[in-house]
Amino acid sequence: MDAFPILLSFQVSLAATVLTLALGLPLAWVLARRRFPGHDVVEAAVVLPLVLPPTVLGYYLLVVIGARGPVGRLLDGLGIELAFTWRAAVLAACIGSIALLVKAAQAGFEAVDRRLEQAARTLGRSEWNIFWSVTLPLSWRAVFAGTVLAFCRALGDFGITLMVAGSIPGLTQTMPLAIYDYVQANQMREANLLSLVAVMTALLFLLGLGRLARLRF
Amino acid sequence: MVKAFVLCVFTLAAAVGPAVAQSKQPALTVYGAADLTVAFREIAALFEKGTGSKVVLVLGSTGNLAKQIEHGAPADIFFAANATFVDDLQAKGAVIPETRQLYAQGRIVLAVPRDGKLSIPRLEDLRRPEVRRIAIANPEHAPYGRAAQQALQAAGLWDALKPRLVYGENVRHALQFIETGAVDAGIVARSVADTPAVRHVPINPALHAPLNQIAAVVKRSARPELALAFLQFVNGPEGRPIMKRYGFLLPGDF
Amino acid sequence: MLQLAVRKQLPGFTLDVAWEAGDEVVALFGASGAGKTLTLQCLAGLERPDRGRILVNGTVFFDDGTGTNVPSRRRRLGYVFQGYALFPHLSVADNVGYGLHDRSREERQRRTAEMLERLGLTGLADRRPRELSGGQQQRVALGRALAVDPELLLLDEPLSALDAPLRRQLRTELMGVLREWGNATVLVTHDLAEAFQLADRIVIYDGGRIVQAAPKSELLSRPASEQVARLLGVRNILRGTVLKATPEIIELSWRGYVLEAINSPIRTYLPLPGTEVAFFIRPEYVRLIRKDRPVDPGHHMNRMEGAVVREVDQGTNWTLLVTLDHAGTPAQGDHDLEIEVPKLVYEMLEIARDRRWAVSMHRGSIQVLPAA
Numbered sequence: 001m002d003a004f005p006i007l008l009s010f011q012v013s014l015a016a017t018v019l020t021l022a023l024g025l026p027l028a029w030v031l032a033r034r035r036f037p038g039h040d041v042v043e044a045a046v047v048l049p050l051v052l053p054p055t056v057l058g059y060y061l062l063v064v065i066g067a068r069g070p071v072g073r074l075l076d077g078l079g080i081e082l083a084f085t086w087r088a089a090v091l092a093a094c095i096g097s098i099a100l101l102v103k104a105a106q107a108g109f110e111a112v113d114r115r116l117e118q119a120a121r122t123l124g125r126s127e128w129n130i131f132w133s134v135t136l137p138l139s140w141r142a143v144f145a146g147t148v149l150a151f152c153r154a155l156g157d158f159g160i161t162l163m164v165a166g167s168i169p170g171l172t173q174t175m176p177l178a179i180y181d182y183v184q185a186n187q188m189r190e191a192n193l194l195s196l197v198a199v200m201t202a203l204l205f206l207l208g209l210g211r212l213a214r215l216r217f
Numbered sequence: 218m219v220k221a222f223v224l225c226v227f228t229l230a231a232a233v234g235p236a237v238a239q240s241k242q243p244a245l246t247v248y249g250a251a252d253l254t255v256a257f258r259e260i261a262a263l264f265e266k267g268t269g270s271k272v273v274l275v276l277g278s279t280g281n282l283a284k285q286i287e288h289g290a291p292a293d294i295f296f297a298a299n300a301t302f303v304d305d306l307q308a309k310g311a312v313i314p315e316t317r318q319l320y321a322q323g324r325i326v327l328a329v330p331r332d333g334k335l336s337i338p339r340l341e342d343l344r345r346p347e348v349r350r351i352a353i354a355n356p357e358h359a360p361y362g363r364a365a366q367q368a369l370q371a372a373g374l375w376d377a378l379k380p381r382l383v384y385g386e387n388v389r390h391a392l393q394f395i396e397t398g399a400v401d402a403g404i405v406a407r408s409v410a411d412t413p414a415v416r417h418v419p420i421n422p423a424l425h426a427p428l429n430q431i432a433a434v435v436k437r438s439a440r441p442e443l444a445l446a447f448l449q450f451v452n453g454p455e456g457r458p459i460m461k462r463y464g465f466l467l468p469g470d471f
Numbered sequence: 472m473l474q475l476a477v478r479k480q481l482p483g484f485t486l487d488v489a490w491e492a493g494d495e496v497v498a499l500f501g502a503s504g505a506g507k508t509l510t511l512q513c514l515a516g517l518e519r520p521d522r523g524r525i526l527v528n529g530t531v532f533f534d535d536g537t538g539t540n541v542p543s544r545r546r547r548l549g550y551v552f553q554g555y556a557l558f559p560h561l562s563v564a565d566n567v568g569y570g571l572h573d574r575s576r577e578e579r580q581r582r583t584a585e586m587l588e589r590l591g592l593t594g595l596a597d598r599r600p601r602e603l604s605g606g607q608q609q610r611v612a613l614g615r616a617l618a619v620d621p622e623l624l625l626l627d628e629p630l631s632a633l634d635a636p637l638r639r640q641l642r643t644e645l646m647g648v649l650r651e652w653g654n655a656t657v658l659v660t661h662d663l664a665e666a667f668q669l670a671d672r673i674v675i676y677d678g679g680r681i682v683q684a685a686p687k688s689e690l691l692s693r694p695a696s697e698q699v700a701r702l703l704g705v706r707n708i709l710r711g712t713v714l715k716a717t718p719e720i721i722e723l724s725w726r727g728y729v730l731e732a733i734n735s736p737i738r739t740y741l742p743l744p745g746t747e748v749a750f751f752i753r754p755e756y757v758r759l760i761r762k763d764r765p766v767d768p769g770h771h772m773n774r775m776e777g778a779v780v781r782e783v784d785q786g787t788n789w790t791l792l793v794t795l796d797h798a799g800t801p802a803q804g805d806h807d808l809e810i811e812v813p814k815l816v817y818e819m820l821e822i823a824r825d826r827r828w829a830v831s832m833h834r835g836s837i838q839v840l841p842a843a
Contacts, residue, residue, distance in 0.1 A: 067289025067437070084290045115556040118517050121543040122550040123570035123619060133569075137560045166290055168246065168275050184389050185254065186396050186412070 004170060005178035006197060010205075012086060012174055013154040016093035020150045024098045025143070028105035029131065050099045054159025058092065062164050065091070089165040089172050093154035100153055101146040108142025109135055141213075148209055155202060244271035245443050246291055250279045250298035250430070251354070251387035252323055252361055252406030256463040257296075260456050264447060267455070272447070278387035280358020286435055287311055294444040296432045296451075298323060298406075299360035303431040312433035316445055320452050321465040323428035324407040325364050326417040330398045337402055338418060340372045348381070352394040352403030355384040360428055362388075365404035367425035407464035430465075473497070473623070473655055477513050477523040477533075486510065486520075486679045496649055496656045498666035501676030501702065507659040508553070510676075511625050514657060515550050516543030528622050528655070546623075549616025553628040555608050557600035563587070563611050564596040570619035586614040590648075605633045606641055613648060624649075624656040630665060642668055663704055667691075675702055693735065697749040697840045705751050706809050708840075709802050713746045721839050723750065726807060727797035730773050732837035740841055749840040754790060754811035756836040759820065760829040771831035779826045780806055789817045793830065 031043060049057055065071045066083045075082050082088055112135050120130045136143065158176040165172035167181060175198050182191035249257055254276050261272040275282070275292070283302040286292050287309055295312065297303045306312045329337050335347060343351060354362030362384070369375040383399075385391030388406045395403045396414040410417040432451075434444045450456050457467055476489035486506040490497075499507040512518040514525060516532065519540060525532040527548075532541045558566050568583040587593045590610040600608060609629060616624060629645060630638045646669055649656055660666050666673050667687055674684040682702065683695040694700040700708055711725035716734065718741070723730045732750065734740060742748055760771055777795035792806035801807045810830065812822070822828075 062285075062288050066287075068287065072289060083288060084285070113556065115552050115554070116558060118512075118515075118543075119550065119552055119556040119558075119615075120569070121517065122515055122546070122548060123615070124544045124547075125569075125572065126544065129572075134558060163285075166275065166285055167277075168291070169273055170244070171273070171291075184386075184393055186393055186414075 002169075002178075003197075005173050005175045005194065006201060008086065008089075008173070009155060009175035009198070010201070012089045012093055013151055015090045016097065016154040017147060017151045019090060019094045020098045020101050020154070021147065023094070024101040024146075024150075025105055028102045029109055029135070031102070032106045032109035046102050047099045049095050054096065054157075055163055057095065058160040058163025061092070061095065061160065065164065083164055084166045084168065084172060086165070086172055089157075089161050089174055092160035092164050093157045096157045096160050097150040097153035100149040101143075104146025104149065105139070105143045108139030108146075111142070112138045144213055148206065152202070152206070244273045245440060245447060246273045246275065246293050247296065247447065248275045248277075248282045248286060248290065248292035248294070248435075249296040250282070250360070251276050251389040252298055252408045253296055254389055254409055255411070256408055256460055256465070259459050260451060263455055263459075264450050267450075268443075268446070270443060276387075276389070278354065278359040278362075281386070289437065291437075292435045293438040293440055294432060294434050294447060296320065296430065297360070298428060298430050299363075300429055300431045302360075303433050307433070311436055313436050313441065314433075316432075316434035316441075316448065318432050318448060318452065319429055319468050320432045320448070321430045321460055321467060322471055323361065323364075323430055324422060324464055324466065325361060325368065325404050325420050325425070325428075326407045326410050327402065327420055328392070328395050328405055328410050328415045328417040329402045330395055331414055331416050333398060333401065335401055340368070340374060340420065343374060343378055343402060348401045350383050350394075350400040351378060351381050352383045352385055352391040352400040352405075354388045354391045354405070355386060359385075359387050360430075361404075361406045362391075364425040364428055368404065368420055371424040409463075411463070472526075472528055473657070474524070474526040475510070475514065477510060477520040477525065479509065479513065479518070479520045479522075481509075484679055488674075488676070488679070488681050489523075490674045490681060490684045492655060492657070492672055494653070494655050495671040496658060496669055497672045497674060498670035499657065499659045499674050499676055500663065500666045501661065503661055505676035506679040507661075507676050508627055511550075511627055511657060511659055514623070515548060515625055516541060516546050547619070547621050548623040548625060549619060549621035551609075551612045551616050551624075551626045551629050554632055555600075555612040557608060557611055557615070559600055562597050562599060563592060563603070566600065566611055567592075567614040567618050569615060582618055586618045590614045606637055606644075609633070609641060609645075613645075617648075617652065622654060624652065624654065626656065626658045628659055628661070631660070631662070638665075645669060675699055677702060693838065694840060700749075700751055700840060706754050707757075707803075708749060708751045710747055710749055713742045713744050713748055715744060716741045720834070721748075723748065723837075723839070725750075726795055726799060726802060728773070728775055728795075730832070730837060731834045732839050733835050734839070740839065750837055751840065752808075752832050752837050754809040756832065757808055757810040758831050758833075759810065759812065759816075759822075760831055761820070762825075766829075772834050773832040773837070774829060775831075776827070776829045777807065779822065779828065782822075785811075788813055789822070791822065793828070 027046065031039065062083060063069050065088065067076065072083055116134050117130050120134050125133065156176055158180065161174055162177060167173045167177040175194065179191055179194050182194060247261065257274055261274055265272055279298045279302050282295065283297065283306055286295055286306060295303065303312065303317065307314055307317065327337060327340060329335055337343065353365040356362040356366040366375065369378060383394060385394055388409055391403050392405045392409050394400045396412060404420065432448055434441050438444050452468065460467055472494065473492045477486060479486045486509050488506065488510060499510060501507055509518060513520050520533060522535050524534045531539050532546055533539060558569065561569065564583050564587065567586050568579050571579040571582055587596055590613060592607065592610055592614065595603065595607060600611065603611065630641055633641060642665060649669065658669055670687060672685065673687050673690050675682045677698065683690065683699045691703065694703055694705060697708060709725060711723035711730065713721060714724050714729065715722040718734055721732045721734050723732065758771065760766055775795050777793045779791045780794045781792040783790040788811050791810045791812060793808045793810055794801050795807045
């Protein structure tokens, strides 16, 4: 049985989580600390991927990044492949899970006493510095919880990944897709084995993360 | 301790990177209809042995695969389960028109779980009240599903049976419903029905439009010659016996 | 040197204030919600005024005319927040040194140690804020604000988070720190005693506006209006009718008595006869005339007679509520005047037993308030 889907899934999920943090933390901060026209719309839009059927989401994404879509054609011109590669799997996993991080982080940031940030401001720190030295340390539990949730969701993504990355064995066939293929082909022995390995690996990873969380204090 | 964990994670991530890159070898990517599952596994293995080129099979419902190819899926060649989806791709300029070729004609069968209590020799028997659920591939995007629908309509059973139908993504999926006993009966491709868990009887091909299965080389392919070679392999002396064994009718035989 | 003129519109509240101060301690005094903290935040750059100009030590912090708005982090000031806003995740030492991030490591450590020692916090350097008492937290907040050597110190209700006995003690400590530091300080408080003890100049806020800004000595003796007097908690605010007004003297009719008051030397106030004016006399300046000695008219002016109807024990003093003999409704509900006597005097004159008394008021103690 091929171990490739598991390794691919972990790599994709880790990369997706990094992408989620890079995009989601600033977004959560803006939503928590700034009022602007359309604030509610953005908040709703963030949650939308959790609500839409994954295959629908995947399809519209494919239309945009596929060979005939605006983004796809642009990338093609630059020689970058996105659709039907592992990068698309990362994108799919990120889109499906970013809402979990944003909501948790936003709540965490909102709970930080604004006066602490004001104090930091009067003491000469820049906004960027204040985020890393005050806001994030005081909200890290919420951010951490959101990150773990996002990672798990990324690990299990199926519908969106199937649409934009396809289930190409040895290339983009992540663990959930591989298990599904085995089940569909009625290769239950392989399906069960892969599922077992997947669950065990995920459990170990999550236990490690949990231990990490408790270590802080 | 924290640092060690983080280091582990990143090493794992980094180590897999090369693994992914490596898998992107110059292999021939064959997108094929679900009914070719069993047959193509054999043919692909033979092709690999013969030419030394690795073959990657991506099988599913014709409609879904066509859509993906339309949006740039990395297929070298597409084996559809009918003609219309290939025509569609041709109109969109996604395949090389000169390579378009008929490679088989499919058949549908009526199948039941082998350990089921029902014995269903004919289509009309599907009417019986004990037959509560019937699986077919989705007629929207699976040619075999559409053929199943046509057969039921021709037999005057469609309206009566429609409420009891369960749609699988493709014939493989529909077959799985039957194998696991989740449904009482189903209509699937002949070529996938030879599994121990299932019994099947043929359905009169006159009841549906011919399942003329067309293949074409995808325009975006980086290896069109290899793709064509594979097509010829399938239609040639090595491939035909295998196709025949799985109940396909071959060009020249019909 | 500080010049501030600020206008800011909020839903349901308008702030429109202007005042100045030198290198001294200025207290912004007023009820909650009067706009004091908002002013402080505008000074600090944490809020942006709609209009106005803020000038500190020659630097323009804000000017809506030129579009200048120096960001908070560049204003070089120290801000002690109400409730202190200490960083809960940092140690005392890291809190104090937080503003020193742009200095070298040695300098940061040196300055921090210096500050901790100055405020008596050396042993607590590694503790977290939640492990500290209220007084210790206040000192850490001060230390944090002062460590960066600011040009201006801002304090928002620095003592309101503490209970009364501690507050008194820390007020004295704070006074010491401020005196030693010596630069311009702006202090927000709703406690009059705090304002008087700590500040040199007091700016009185009411509903988003200034009603009086003056050195503290001037404030109590010469409130600008009846409204200010009330805000300052002045007692015995009374209303009388002018009989005669000259630059030296104002003669009033009140409760059937004729009172003579010295006119304000600074502001020649000449109300027309028949005008109703407000005036006050501080309770501690109404004198009881001793019965065992002859009365000296030069000493006892504006004599009246009455009886004590109620008294309130103030701990070290007694407040006597006195109704005068003349017919008519008493001026302040059930009494005409409040008189404050030290406990010693109360006991010596046996006021508990002897309730009838003649009182006098020196003409210099009667303050006539100009119309608001």
